């Protein structure tokens with residue numbers, strides 16, 4: 001589904017953040033990118049999303065190169081560590097926003113109907129009319145997940161979505177994320193520096209260090225340094 005080929009990224013200051021990375025994420029799989037801060041996880045995710053240009057290499061979705069495609073045309077949803085909700089909009093307005101802008105935009109009423117499925121999946125119907133600042137971190141992240149999924153994307157990209165949550169919520173929301181993406185069958189890339197988190201949520205883990213991928217395997221087979 002996602003095929004990353006010989007991906008290289010040198011930032012403007014000359015720093016080589018990715019060194020010829022190859023990676024395949026099978027259709028419908030949940031793959032974690034696991035590694036210490038600064039190893040290049042977000043760089044990969046941002047290039048897959050189209051938010052950052054690679055220096056070299058290619059990214060294919062279902063066999064088709066997306067390197068020259070605008071982020072909006074890549075059929076992806078993305079969730080960030082800091083939720084990135086629109087502060088002046090209600091929860092419902094945040095969730096339907098992607099459906100109401102751009103060339104395929106639809107009427108608000110219709111968008112609300114479509115959004116209902118994702119509002120139910122993420123369990124946010126009681127807070128639909130609230131503004132983001134009135135929500136807990138876990139609630140805000142549920143809203144961000146609903147917004148990322150509302151266009152029924154082929155690919156979901158999650159960049160450390162749990163790291164601003166307390167320990168109890170981290171476990172709860174990660175279980176919810178796994179259950180939702182499995183229910184929808186969406187191909188998912190999950191960035192984390194937390195081993196336990198990666199081991200518990202993933203179908204596959206790509207272990208990274210200093211701009212390279214060291215191993216890719218199912219959690220049970222992965223060799224992790226203690």
Ligand code: ADP
Nearest residue numbers: 011013015017036037038039040041042043044
């Ligand atoms: P991770 O997500 O694993 O924490 P990143 O992909 O954010 O790592 O960053 C990889 C490396 O590239 C880090 O050493 C980081 O400091 C560096 N880096 C990230 N963005 C830039 C930038 N805009 N300019 C220069 N270096 C950068």
Ligand code: ADP
Nearest residue numbers: 011013015036037038039041042043081159160
């Ligand atoms: P992360 O939480 O993914 O590790 P960081 O806090 O390292 O991200 O980086 C936040 C932002 O700063 C990103 O947009 C990244 O591209 C940029 N950045 C990171 N490292 C550098 C760097 N050495 N020089 C310039 N920009 C950087």
